[in-house]
Amino acid sequence: MRYFIYFSYRGTHYHGWQIQPNNITVQEVLQDALSKIVREKVDMTGAGRTDTGVHASCMVAHFDLSVPMEDPDRMVQKLNSILPADIAVDKICPVASNAHARFDAKSRTYKYYVTERKNVFSSDFSARILGKGLNYDLMNEAAKVLFDYIDFTSFSKVHTDTKTNNCKIMRAEWQKEGDFWVFTIQADRFLRNMVRAVVGTLFEVGRGKMTIDQFRQVIESKDRCKAGTSAPAEGLFLVDIEY
Amino acid sequence: MRYFIYFSYRGTHYHGWQIQPNNITVQEVLQDALSKIVREKVDMTGAGRTDTGVHASCMVAHFDLSVPMEDPDRMVQKLNSILPADIAVDKICPVASNAHARFDAKSRTYKYYVTERKNVFSSDFSARILGKGLNYDLMNEAAKVLFDYIDFTSFSKVHTDTKTNNCKIMRAEWQKEGDFWVFTIQADRFLRNMVRAVVGTLFEVGRGKMTIDQFRQVIESKDRCKAGTSAPAEGLFLVDIEY
Known part of the structure; x- marks a missing residue:
């Protein structure tokens, strides 16, 4: 059974x-x-x-x-x-005896939590951004660019054993939730380390160190080295698997 | 300064x-x-x-x-x-040079968080109640009894060095907050271990092991041994000092 x-x-x-x-x-x-x-x-x-x-x-x-x-x-x-x-x-x-947790899943949803204030109760559950803070309007504009592409090699850990690096992005947006800024991303599948690489690169945009056009170029380059460093693991939650 | x-x-x-x-x-x-x-x-x-x-x-x-x-x-x-x-x-x-964090405080407010479901993200920040769950209506009725008294020796750790065991209770109630049941208690002062002893004794009421009348008798006895065991520390938060 x-x-x-x-x-x-x-x-x-x-x-x-x-x-x-x-x-x-x-x-x-x-x-x-x-x-x-x-x-x-x-x-x-x-x-x-x-x-x-x-x-x-x-x-x-x-x-x-x-x-x-x-x-x-x-x-x-x-x-x-x-x-x-x-x-x-x-x-x-x-x-059913042929039901499959991985192959039957239609999509996965992740959330990434960011805080700009030191919070003793959420330090294990969010990434703290030091300094001047981020421009979330710009980050949301950049996030929309993700919908224009399917090949996310630039955000994938090198040497993974997947056949393609194609993902269908269904949702990608930053929203304020209480003290936190939260990035919600949903896709049919995710490459290894992809969400943290996407968030880390959006941080570059939010800090004014990368333009929206440059963000687009990062995706088109299909080169992981062009993207930002991975955002810290503690901010990331797998929140849903949709069947 | x-x-x-x-x-x-x-x-x-x-x-x-x-x-x-x-x-x-x-x-x-x-x-x-x-x-x-x-x-x-x-x-x-x-x-x-x-x-x-x-x-x-x-x-x-x-x-x-x-x-x-x-x-x-x-x-x-x-x-x-x-x-x-x-x-x-x-x-x-x-x-001001004579301002005093302790003596000038008019009241303190504590919250105690209880959950009946295992929650991996709040296990350090709430007490988990196993079994059939608690009757919060009864616990709220018992909490109202606290307003009738000022001597809370029954809920105080023995051998404390305070002159009196009198406290003026300003607020004491259970409310639902999301997945949690939360007890909010405000008083001009608290005795050592008092909130956890009150909550632990209210748990007895909520489990049907102590009646409201017996809860009243516990307070009147001025005997710590008559009260319930202290509720676990991890559920308790000092949330406000009012000046």
Whole structure:
């Protein structure tokens, strides 16, 4: 029987979602907890991967069990009681045997949180911009340029194993939310490190160090070295996977 | 010249506000940072004290300098750049030489945050209630009883050095704020550990283990052993000092 599991995590202490040798990852901790309860080795397939330090308020994965669960809600409770405070399961649902957390996802949505004031309660959950502050009108103008392109090689980590670097951007905008400026970006798929590279390059525009035209040239160059440095991981949240 | 300093801190890694030997406190870190910048040993007097692990979104202290500051705003920036991420200074203002952060305060306001759902982003900033949940209507009814009394010995840590255990309660109520239930309590003064003892005893009422009448009897007994156990520190915030 196949299941979808919906969960959230604070990425601060993890080397991202995807399992890897010698580093603690969310996938490893979550799989181990579930395997312990069902007494069967469980392998999960995530809807995507998040980098070291990146958070997720809504992440999805699928897994198979040889013996169906009697009570998925009870399983959620059991999992939450043995998982650490920085991983929480929201829901487990039985799905069709060919349902796929990654291939069936139509889009992913990320949010990036920026603050210009020192905030002791959100220092793990936002990037703090020092100095004169950013011009968000200019950054929103530059963000609109993203809709004109599909090849985002310039914002992708080099040497990734994907066949194409094409992404369909569905949403890209900066909005004020309380004390924070928040960049919301939605696309059918994202390349490795792409959101943080986009945000870091928009910071250059917001600081007046790059014009909108130069931002366009960065995308057209298909050269990662032309883009800005990656924005810090702690500001980034995976907030939705749409099926 | 005397100054008031307004600041916030995440209490998780501190043994409260007040300086003490062999333990790290907010007062020590803040005084040391300021002393380093002004090259003069600074002693601060806080508006009150918070316990180990308790947070403050608005705390006030006063201090004297032999040489007046040239630019208090610039000093705020300098302090924030050398203070750790969990202490932030909001403002420094010159005041009259007899102004007193503690004696001049007319009241203090605390908030206590409770969640019934596991939340990975607020686990350091709220208390999680397991099981069937609490009856907040009953807890609000019990909270109203607090206005009928002034002697809160039952909610005070034993062996404190205060002359009386009298407090004038100005506000005490539970309200829903997003995913959280929040208890706001305002009084002219608070006894040591008082808010957490009140909240812990209200939890007993909310769980149906104590009636409103029994809650009244707890206060009248003037016996700390009759009250509930203290609610966890991580849910408590000092949110305002009113002058």
